[in-house]
Amino acid sequence: MRTKTVLTVAALAAATLLTALPAATAGAVTAAAPGPRLGACGPGQLCLWPKTDFRGRAVTRELSDTDIDSCVPLPAGTTAQALANRTGRPVTTYQSAECAETGAFETYPGGGTWVPQSPHQVRAFKIWER
Secondary structure, rough: OOHHHHHHHHHHHHHHHHHHHHHHHHHHHHOOOOOOOOEEEEOOOEEEEEEHHEEEEEEEEHHHHHHOOOOEEEOOOOOEEEEEOOOOEEEEEOOOOOOOOOEEEEEOOOOOOOOOOOOOOOOOOEEEOO
16 A cells, blocks of 8 residues: 555656646746847838847838939948848848948848848948849
8 A cells, every 4th residue: 555655646746747847838938038129111111220129210211212223322421230121122231332342241132131230331232123
């Protein structure tokens, strides 16, 4: 009888631990920090923020107000450190205000690309036809 009692107590203890483990794990998952917030950028727009993580007032451009395949410098004295490309076309960002390829540059697809921290200070961009 004593052996049966010990086995029953051990089985109950194991069941209690197994039941408590998923609850503890679920609590840990719920308490996890939220992912990064994406910047608000509407369909068909290119949005450029002056600070990383989509902070600051964004400069927004659309195809209707931008020459395709042309270098578009940001306003003098400004740079962007985060961007979202929702133009539907590839966009290249440039470290140079003249779109010179001697400095850093990067091309992003247009289907919906959010970049919380650009690899360089963006001073100009080109929206490509294809």
